[in-house]
Amino acid sequence: MFQPSPSNGINQVAAKPPFFFYGSVVNISQDWWGKISQFLYGREPEFVNTQFFSAISRKEGYVHNLPTGNRFHILPKPPMTIEEAIPHTKKWWPSWDTRKQLSCISSETAGLSLLCERLGRVLTDSRGLLSSEQQRDILHHCRTLNLLWVGPRKLGPIEPEYLEAILGYPMNHTQVGENNSSERLQTLKHCFQINTLGYHLSVLKSMFPEGLTMLSLFTGIGGAEVALHRLEIKLKAVVSVEDSETKRKILKRWWESSGQTGDLVQIEAVQRLTTNRLETLMKKFGGFDLVICQNPCIHSPNSKMAAEGDKFPGFDFSLFYEFVRVLQRVRSMMERKR
Template structure:
């Protein structure tokens, strides 16, 4: 009924098996059509001798193109876009570059304006935005219906025609234009003072914020290539289980956030400052489809100031050092001891009576290097145990690396602040009263499982994807030491999460209630990517692939 030939159908059934899901068979045939079309165009310019040589590698070439095409289709791109990208750049180009080229084309074709975010927010440091939701309608699953994004016609695809809808997880998503907020209309043409989120902004009512926003509040612009949902107003077809949560705890550009949002159903990120939950001041960004109502804080709360977290330092803390939170981890220890010795000597020589210029200079170094007062006229770095307390982890959580303080600090720096994360995940407690099964992608040192445990949510089963043996060891030790009764499955490579593997895990654990991904570490860094430094989208694309497969599989089972 989809106008595929008998040979195409038999070829797909032979390769994937008679019990393969319909959507995977369609993806496979689409990939074969695109690869074959590209192969024919390439062969057109070959001589007879070249044709003979080319024939020897035809199968390898065909399947190589099909593999990349399938990956791109699973990311949510249409056959039209995939075909044009492969035709333009060739099948030898890495998947990440092909995806980037398609996304860049979407930005060029759909970009209309920028929508501005501020870090000021309501109760919990959340961003609120006034925009319409994306309308998402389920497909007609009757025998006579053919999904638009899967109605393949490679002849038309190569003519550059673009479909009216893009597909995510088998649901077509309309892409209407953005409307300007009233603030943007009033302040059209004005540029923000700085291009990053204010780390010190307070909570503001969104209605007051939109009309009476303080121009001194630091803002940044986030480009919008399409209309998006805010996390507070997710469409019902997206806001359904299995729920997902993408979190980022390192600096990421607005362009990167726009791209992340594009691949996660157009949902706008929430930004929150951890200073409202802990003694750490850091912006974390989240994209998720969880409900935003009925959130609550983890109890007991973590210390909110340095002095509360490290009470033994109060007696040494000078009055002119007014810091309440630490702003960064300071895992780089090289040269810090000499700096501490030099600054300590200045304070000791003056018996603590410093000139305004000396106070200002020392305060600047303390803030930049995240130094704390560890003795009379003595400065030092916060130790891993201090940071475990500030981030809401059990004491000695990273003790497996006890002899490598620098490495422990680095792993902690790349981890969720569990009180902040817990506020956003707290809604799961009433939604899953009997506990939940979770797929955790790039788990790190287990911030998500620690958070759910602190919330009192039973972990019936956890599949953790993490490449680092040290992080896996930390999570495994925590799991055993806390007496978890659920099942922990450790997987070291996300590429091993094939459709078959996911089906087996779903059969084994009874499905997934929650999928979470944490972007936090050097594993997400792409040093060779000069377009988007500091973020490797190839790993993010793998998360998108896994997420969509899980949601599709769970949808079929329900």
């Protein structure tokens, strides 16, 4: 099911608070996971497939110093298949489309309506009696573009609200301002699956019964915050660093609509999290219980991406090292305070 990182052999440096958690939902090479591990006190990465927690099958990887025992699931457990998550489509689903879960998250919308029209004509002209080659072609598009059956012999893209539900977010979580379906799908493409992340963070509930203070780097649309809230862990304070204005608005709106009573501090860029700023925040909140980082999927021409020719463009080492810098500063400040 997954590969737990051994908690018993954790070295004394890594065991010191605060807890840290680095997660990635993009395909990173084993070499890069090795480098990530080296910069995070030698902690071995833990890999898990979201198929055991939701209606999407995708590998997520984590490096952290949390204990691995006594984890529990967010309840109620979510739908585990597409059919359960979007039941009204069941009556249109052909027997030869055997998909049970989404296999990717696609934000591609250019030319999608024309493609669906073309596939619809193929289905209509064949009266449902497709050749095996035609079936394979249609299934290829379905798997790579998240196409669903939206009518008799009719395919269409998944709507953002259904994808939000499959990923464990509240309905219309990404609907802010004037952003359209394509923009909403783009914000969902690289976010955590809430139930999967929540299972790994669940150990914090018994450790912080009064709630916790969190520093969240490259927050995205607030996956960690939503997961902790659904675990019923009080968020006493969250300092969130996120460069996307849209994603900052999404988190801010969720924070207010979910009735959070703690403090939310939003910072636009990790480079603004200087030593002086950290010291001010540490003094204000008394330190951080958890420092969490979601791998930022930002393609900067000046960043040290995966090695040339490597097919893993989702890892930006310069931004990852900003997380390492901040984590080390926070840990040294808390060590001095002790």
